[in-house]
Amino acid sequence: MTSLLETPVPAAADALTLRRGAARVLLANWTGGSTVPSRGLYPHQWSWDSAFIAIGLRHLSARRAQRELETLLGAQWSDGRVPHIVFSPAVSLDAYFPSPDFWRSSRAGAAAGAPAGTETSGIVQPPVHALAAWLVHCADPETSRRRGFLPRVYGRLAAWHDYLTGPRDLGGGGLAAMVHPWEPGMDNSPCWDGPLERVEPAAPGSYRRADLDHGQPAERPTDLDYGRYVRLAADYRDSGYADAGGGHAFVVEDPCVNALLIASEHALARIAAETGGDPAPHEERAARLTGALVERLWSPAEGMFLSRDLVGGHLIAERSVAGIIPLIVPGLPPEIVEALVATASGDAFRLGRIPMAPSYDVTGHAFDPSRYWRGPAWFNTNWLLERGLRQYGRTATADSLRTSMLAAAQAGDFAEYMDPFSEQPRGARDFGWTAALTLDLLAAGRPEEDPARTDGPSDGVQA
Template sequence: MTSLLDRPASPRSADLTLRRGATRVLLDNWAGTSTVPSRTLYPHQWSWDSAFIAIGLRHLSARRAQRELESLFAAQWGDGRVPHIVFNSSVRNDAYFPSPDFWRSSTAGAAAGAPTMCETSGIVQPPVHALAAWLTHEADTEESRRRAFLPRLYPRLVAWHDYLLNSRDLGGGGLAAIVHPWEPGMDNSPCWDGPLARVDPAAPDTFRRADLDHGHPADRPTDLDYGRYVQLAVAYRDAGYDDRTARPAFALEDPCVNALLIASELALAEIATQAGEDAAVHTQRAARLTDALVNRLWDDEAGTFLARDLTSDTLVRERSVAGLVPLLAPGLPAELVDRLVATLDGPHFRADSCDLVPSYDLTGPVFDPTRYWRGPAWFNTAWLVERGLRTHGRHAHADRIRSSVLNTAGDTQFAEYVDPTTGEGRGARAFSWTAALTLDLLTTQETCR
């Protein structure tokens, strides 16, 4: 049998080295049916990580990329939600916090249809999955059709989007809301500071942070932030994870989450066609979501999209990379695309030494180049912005970001994130989505030569 490491690659030695390095990370982090983000800090399966990982895995093995997504959706709840963590029962509880005994999904989430064959968290992450499924199908259409990959996954993806569009339309404006800072994936963003300040934190002696066993405290959220995260999760759990009765102290509409929902609805339209279903419902949803995104989250003064705090019904006056991800929406008005590109090129997001996009405004009052999501540049958000730029024909800008990803990933040993002012790797190394998305950009670059 041919090893995945022996697949044909570019004759360019630098590209070959990068390809082999990325492949090795994905092979080493494969756990049998899915891929862990990191063998140290993140020993379980994460939702949007698996979607990004599948996008890279498709270039090595479309079958394995399919299994990545199928294993995640096997843990889908009856109400349609896809949990942000699927726990590996062979990993001891103290290896990661919050652990399965904290979430108590199979009992606390029983009324919402939590699975009984595995334990999960009760919150969600951004909906990249339909986009990942479509790209995985395109990588090997024959294998996909042989396994009926899209017809089997389609109803699960529909249920997932239905959950976000119905149960999570907490603002009544047609956008999906988040109820915990972990849900948008940008856990420690300064965008959440104001809304989080209303939350009384859990007592420090009621939980133990396992993340500090593997990460430097200067890079991680503070104990105060963690106490608030825990309190929000406890309140949601104790409400049975029921969005009809829970009264979240933290509820926002995030531009990245909703931009990804638009992109995934358009991917779902392609999937529907292949599965013999009605594609029009998904293109119509994408159009309505785009209108709602512009009407509710665009801020002309900031030149970007901002999160909306549903408690105060006001926009959060902080610029972050989340506000640039709506470039993924092909129906975005041309004048907004121009403004977003100008913002990307301006002082808020353009660093002299690194073209990876910082997670937070470089000129912002609490910018920190090393602390989790408060400034560091991440490879997954760079990939999203790169794809968004190409959606609108901004190939020169996209090429710049792609080159920065390919130049930085290998140099940092596929770091979790980097200091945007120096390009220095931070966080975990051999990080799966960094390797996967590097492989994707490397492969698509080669096909365009």
């Protein structure tokens, strides 16, 4: 079994034009300390976006990729949480909602340890960051060691994982729980329809949706969804962003979030060893998390992992791509790996029969090929699947998926997501993680882009 943390295998062909296009996107979206997902729709720094972006940036400038992660972690709260948005003071308040004056992190989050000098949101996103940090280090170990990159970020990453496995173990079963649909990163997934029915939406006139200034309504969450998102965020803010004590209307354990936590815990073990620490505690925690993931979220009947509604006390009977992403977890039982691969290639996700895996079961009652996380295919989730398939020796399937992803990135102008059947681009164009992960897929097998390279930036990117 090839480790997720090792170098990607060679790409099939040289695609210099595509590489230059992806580099152009990342250059255009760079703000001086971090990269915005898109200049219009998402004008600030997003947490898991920055992790994926750093994974691609490492092929252009390892130093810039390091800075991407350092900037994000510089806004970490003292309780360990890494906020899902770090707001730029240079961006007007009406450019994005919820804006800094909604979250009021430096005041409402003071008791939870929000930084006083930087405005952020108060919720989190999936923990890809330690995995990203390790891959960034591997891109240029010499520069990483000279700059002290891993020693600087290790403590922050460990605190982030401590937060997720401590205060956020709201179910008591060893997994991280999410308290808002934005936290698992798949905002309007049909998985959340049931839990959200408990939430009274905020009054429509109490806020303005800035996302519709840039996105098509048919490709975005509905107004009802958004009203519920605002209500949950406001309630969490008004509680001082407290996790303990109950009272959350929305609390779920998500398989993608916890799979990424496990993959990143394995990366933390590598980072600990590299920095002279003890990898054993991280390896032990990864093993405990893997056991809890299987025990609490595996559904033999569905052949995949399901999310758990901690308020309702049951698994959620919806088939999301989040349920097959645990292929990135090393050391799963062979029968689970076989079932996940079968589910990925079956009628629900049709991997190998359509270009990229959809975000939701194409036979499901709520499938919509255009609306955000209710069906479209996304590049970050398919990148994770490609890595997971390769990890478990499904090389031909991984190669086919990689080829499809590169073709889609080029044809769709690095779109945020796409219709899984028609391949029509949806959402924002020149999207950060689409461009970044395209670079990562292209870099494999190109000697000048080997993760061990130490010859510095290329394509005109200056650190």
